[in-house]
Amino acid sequence: MSAPFPQADVTVIGGGHAGLCAAISAAREGASVTLLESAPLAMRGGNSRHTRNLRARHDGPAVTLTGSYDAEEYFQDLLRVTQGATDEALARLTIDESASLLCWLSDLGVHFQPALSGTLNLSRTNAFFLGGGCALMNTLYEVAETAGVAVFYDAEVIALEMEAGCCRSLTVRYAGATHTLDTSSVVAASGGFQANDAWMRDVWGEAADNFLIRGTPYNRGLVLRALLDGGAAAVGDPQQCHAVAIDARAPKYDGGIVSRLDCVPFGIVVNRAGQRFYDEGEDFWPKRYAIWGRLVAQQPDQIAFAIVDHKVRDNFMPSVYPPVEADSIEALAAAIDVPADTLQATVSGYNAAVQAGDYDPDALDGCRTQGLSPDKTHWALALDEPPYLAYPLRPGITFTYLGVKVDARARVLMSDGQPSENVYAAGEIMAGNVLGKGYCAGTGMTIGGVFGRIAGREAACLTR
Amino acid sequence: MPDALTLRDTTAEAVQMLTVCNACRYCEGYCAVFQDLSHYRKVEAQDIDYFANLCHHCTACLHACQYKPPHEFGIDIPRALTATREQSYADYAWPKPAGDLFANHGVIASVVTAVCLTLVLGMTMWLNPAAAETHTGPGAFYAVIPHGVMAATGLVTFSYGLLAMFVSALRYGRSIGVRSGDVFNYANLLRTTHAIASMRHLGGGHGDGCNETDAAYTNRRRYFHQATMWGFLLCFAATCVATIYELGLGRLSPFPYTSLPVVLGSLGGLGLLLGPAGLAWLRWRRDDPTSPMDWSLLLMLFTISLTGFALMLWRETSWMGALLAVHLGFVLAFFLTLPYGKFVHGIYRGVALIKFARDNP
Numbered sequence: 001m002s003a004p005f006p007q008a009d010v011t012v013i014g015g016g017h018a019g020l021c022a023a024i025s026a027a028r029e030g031a032s033v034t035l036l037e038s039a040p041l042a043m044r045g046g047n048s049r050h051t052r053n054l055r056a057r058h059d060g061p062a063v064t065l066t067g068s069y070d071a072e073e074y075f076q077d078l079l080r081v082t083q084g085a086t087d088e089a090l091a092r093l094t095i096d097e098s099a100s101l102l103c104w105l106s107d108l109g110v111h112f113q114p115a116l117s118g119t120l121n122l123s124r125t126n127a128f129f130l131g132g133g134c135a136l137m138n139t140l141y142e143v144a145e146t147a148g149v150a151v152f153y154d155a156e157v158i159a160l161e162m163e164a165g166c167c168r169s170l171t172v173r174y175a176g177a178t179h180t181l182d183t184s185s186v187v188a189a190s191g192g193f194q195a196n197d198a199w200m201r202d203v204w205g206e207a208a209d210n211f212l213i214r215g216t217p218y219n220r221g222l223v224l225r226a227l228l229d230g231g232a233a234a235v236g237d238p239q240q241c242h243a244v245a246i247d248a249r250a251p252k253y254d255g256g257i258v259s260r261l262d263c264v265p266f267g268i269v270v271n272r273a274g275q276r277f278y279d280e281g282e283d284f285w286p287k288r289y290a291i292w293g294r295l296v297a298q299q300p301d302q303i304a305f306a307i308v309d310h311k312v313r314d315n316f317m318p319s320v321y322p323p324v325e326a327d328s329i330e331a332l333a334a335a336i337d338v339p340a341d342t343l344q345a346t347v348s349g350y351n352a353a354v355q356a357g358d359y360d361p362d363a364l365d366g367c368r369t370q371g372l373s374p375d376k377t378h379w380a381l382a383l384d385e386p387p388y389l390a391y392p393l394r395p396g397i398t399f400t401y402l403g404v405k406v407d408a409r410a411r412v413l414m415s416d417g418q419p420s421e422n423v424y425a426a427g428e429i430m431a432g433n434v435l436g437k438g439y440c441a442g443t444g445m446t447i448g449g450v451f452g453r454i455a456g457r458e459a460a461c462l463t464r
Numbered sequence: 465m466p467d468a469l470t471l472r473d474t475t476a477e478a479v480q481m482l483t484v485c486n487a488c489r490y491c492e493g494y495c496a497v498f499q500d501l502s503h504y505r506k507v508e509a510q511d512i513d514y515f516a517n518l519c520h521h522c523t524a525c526l527h528a529c530q531y532k533p534p535h536e537f538g539i540d541i542p543r544a545l546t547a548t549r550e551q552s553y554a555d556y557a558w559p560k561p562a563g564d565l566f567a568n569h570g571v572i573a574s575v576v577t578a579v580c581l582t583l584v585l586g587m588t589m590w591l592n593p594a595a596a597e598t599h600t601g602p603g604a605f606y607a608v609i610p611h612g613v614m615a616a617t618g619l620v621t622f623s624y625g626l627l628a629m630f631v632s633a634l635r636y637g638r639s640i641g642v643r644s645g646d647v648f649n650y651a652n653l654l655r656t657t658h659a660i661a662s663m664r665h666l667g668g669g670h671g672d673g674c675n676e677t678d679a680a681y682t683n684r685r686r687y688f689h690q691a692t693m694w695g696f697l698l699c700f701a702a703t704c705v706a707t708i709y710e711l712g713l714g715r716l717s718p719f720p721y722t723s724l725p726v727v728l729g730s731l732g733g734l735g736l737l738l739g740p741a742g743l744a745w746l747r748w749r750r751d752d753p754t755s756p757m758d759w760s761l762l763l764m765l766f767t768i769s770l771t772g773f774a775l776m777l778w779r780e781t782s783w784m785g786a787l788l789a790v791h792l793g794f795v796l797a798f799f800l801t802l803p804y805g806k807f808v809h810g811i812y813r814g815v816a817l818i819k820f821a822r823d824n825p
Contacts, residue, residue, distance in 0.1 A: 132490030
C-alpha cells in the first residue's frame with residue numbers, strides 16, 4: 001500500500017528531543033522532512049517528555065547556569081561515571097557542541113529556569129527546562145511544524161529495508177494499515193528497547209517482569225533491531241541501562257520523576273528476606289541512585305524495602321505514595337510481608353553497630369556503623385523512633401544502552417566499519433557510544449540534542 | 465450548591481494532584497502555586513483554599529504536564545483548583561447563605577439587572593414627567609434623577625458590596641493564616657501590588673504569556689485582563705474625582721468633555737469595552753471548564769461602559785433621561801451582585817498573594 005506520507009528528503013524516526021532537533025536542523029538546511037512519531041499526540045516526545053534538564057559546557061554564566069563548567073571537567077565527570085566505557089572522540093564532540101546546543105535551543109524559544117528545589121548541586125552544570133520535558137517538546141514541535149516538518153503521530157516504523165548499508169524504504173504502521181515509505185535518508189532517533197518485554201526478558205530472564213519502565217511505553221526497539229539485523233555495528237552491553245530504584249507502587253510505564261524515592265541514605269534497605277545488602281550511605285543520593293536499580297534487580301523477586309524512622313522522615317523529598325507506617329518493627333515486617341524475626345535481627349544488629357557522630361544530612365558526615373557486612377558509611381542513625389516507615393523499591397529502567405555505532409557525522413557504522421550511506425542515528429539509540437555504563441545527570445539530553453542537530457544537518461546535505 | 469460529599473471530593477482530588485506535583489516540581493518556574501508548593505512537606509485539605517486562589521487558570525502547567533490525561537495519573541491542576549476556587553467563593557461569602565448565589569450567578573445577575581433596570585427606568589419616567597425632556601448644563605442629570613436619590617442609592621449599594629467583600633476577605637485571610645501584620649507590611653504590600661498591577665503571573669514565568677487553545681504562549685489574556693482591571697480602576701477614579709468636584713468644589717455634572725472625570729471615565733470606559741470583549745473572545749475560543757460566573761461579570765462591565773458612552777454622546781438630547789436611567793440600572797445591578805460573582809476573585813487572590821509574599825521573601 002502506498003504511503004499517506006509526503007515524499008521527503010529526510011525521514012526522521014522518533015519524535016523525542018533527538019528526533020526534533022534532527023528534523024528542525026534538516027528543515028533549516030532546506031530539506032523536506034517527514035517525522036514519524038509512534039506515540040499519539042497526547043503522549044508524544046518519547047522519554048524526553050519526562051526529562052527536565054541537559055548538561056552543558058560553559059565558560060561563564062550562560063542561560064541559567066552559574067559559574068563555569070569547562071570541557072575537561074565535563075569529560076572527567078563522564079569518564080568517572082562510565083569508568084572509561086566511552087568513545088573519547090564522540091564524548092569530546094558532545095561536550096564541545098553542548099555549549100552551542102544550549103544557545104540554539106534558547107534561540108528556538110525554549111525557556112530555561114534555575115535548578116529546581118531538591119536537585120543537589122546541579123545549578124552549575126545542568127540547565128533546567130522551564131516546565132520540564134513536555135514544555136520543551138511543545139516548543140520544539142511548534143518550531144518543527146512552523147519550519148515545514150510534516151509530523152505524523154501513531155506512526156510506528158517496524159522495518160527498514162537495508163541493502164549494503166543503505167536504506168531506501170521503511171515499513172510504517174499507520175492508521176490501521178502497513179505502508180511502505182521511500183526515502184533518500186533516514187535519521188533513527190527512536191530510543192532504546194526497554195519497553196519491549198520480550199527483548200528485556202531475553203536479556204534479563206524472568207527478572208525483567210518485575211522491572212518498571214520509567215518512561216514511554218513506545219520505545220520498543222524495533223528500529224534498533226532492524227538496524228542491527230541490517231548489518232549495523234552494535235555498541236554497548238544489552239544489560240547496561242540507566243536503572244534507578246523507584247517506588248514499587250509506580251505504574252509499569254510512564255511513572256516518570258514522581259516515582260523516585262530519596263529516603264535510602266537516611267535508613268536501611270532490606271530485601272524480602274529482611275536482610276541488608278549494600279551500603280545505603282555510600283554517597284549523596286543523586287550520585288548513587290542510578291546504581292540502586294541494578295542492586296534491587298539482583299535481589300530475590302527484584303524487590304527491596306527502604307526503612308526509616310520518624311526522626312528522619314522530613315530529611316528527604318516528599319514521596320508521591322505514602323509510606324507504610326507501623327509502631328513496631330514486627331508490625332512493619334507484617335505489613336510489608338518480610339519475616340519479622342529476620343527484620344528485627346537486622347535492625348537490632350544495625351542499631352548496635354551504629355557509632356556516635358555528628359549527623360548532618362547535607363554533608364558526608366561521620367555517622368557510620370562498625371563491624372557490619374556491609375557497613376553503612378554515612379548518615380547511620382539507630383532506627384529507634386516509631387513510627388517506622390517503609391517504602392517498597394523496584395528497579396526502574398530509564399533507557400537501555402545497547403545501540404548502533406556512529407561516527408562524528410552521526411552516520412551509522414556498519415559491522416565492516418564503513419559508514420552507512422544514508423542512515424544516521426541520534427539519541428538513546430546511539431547514546432551507548434558515549435555512555436557505555438553509569439550515568440551523569442542530563443547527559444542523555446545533551447547527546448540527543450548534539451547528535452540530533454548533526455544528523456539532521458548531514459542528512460539534509462546528502463540530498464543536495 | 466454541591467453537597468458535602470462533592471465538596472470533599474473536589475478538595476481531596478486537589479490534594480491528591482498537588483501531592484503528585486510536589487514530588488515532581490517541574491512547574492516550579494511557572495507561577496506562585498508551584499513556587500510555594502515546594503515549601504510543603506505534605507499538602508493537606510486545609511491548604512487547598514490558598515492554592516486555589518493563587519491559581520489563575522493560565523493552563524501553563526497543564527500543557528507542560530507529563531501526567532495530564534490520558535496519563536493514568538490524570539493530573540489537571542487548572543481544573544482541580546478552579547473547582548475548589550469556585551467552592552471557596554461560596555464558602556467565604558457574607559452573609560453565609562448568600563454563598564448559594566454563586567452557583568447561579570448568571571441567572572441571578574440577569575434577574576437583578578432586569579429588576580434594577582425596570583425600577584430605575586420605570587420610576588424615573590413615571591415619577592418625573594420632565595425626564596424625557598432635554599436638559600443641558602451643570603445639574604442636568606439631577607433634573608432627571610434627584611441628586612440625593614442617586615447618591616444615596618449608589619452609596620448604599622456600593623458600601624454594602626464593599627462590606628460584604630471585606631468580611632469575606634477577613635474570613636478567608638484568617639482561614640489561610642494571613643495576619644493583619646502581614647497585610648500592613650511594606651514589603652508584602654509592595655510585592656503584592658506589583659504582582660497585581662503587572663499581572664506578573666499571567667506572563668507564564670518567562671514573560672511570553674500563558675497558554676490559550678494550544679501549547680503556544682501568548683500574552684493576550686494578560687493584556688485584556690489589564691485593560692479590564694485598569695479600565696475599572698480608572699472609572700472608579702473618575703467617580704471619586706467627580707464626587708470631589710460636586711461635594712468639595714460645588715461643580716455639578718455633567719462635566720465638560722475635557723474635564724478630569726470625563727477623561728478618566730472615557731479612558732476607563734475604553735478599557736472596559738476592549739478588556740471584557742477580549743477576555744470573552746478568548747474564553748469562547750478555549751474549552752474552559754470554569755462556571756459561567758465570569759461571563760456575567762464581563763457582560764456587566766462591558767454594558768456599563770457601553771451605556772456610559774451612550775449617555776455621554778447623547779446627553780444633550782431628549783434621550784438623556786432614558787439613557788441615564790439605563791446606565792444607572794446596570795451600575796446598580798453591578799454593585800448589588802458585586803460580592804457574589806467573579807469580581808471577588810480579585811479580593812481572594814490579593815489576600816493569597818499577601819501570604820505568598822510573606823512566605824516567599
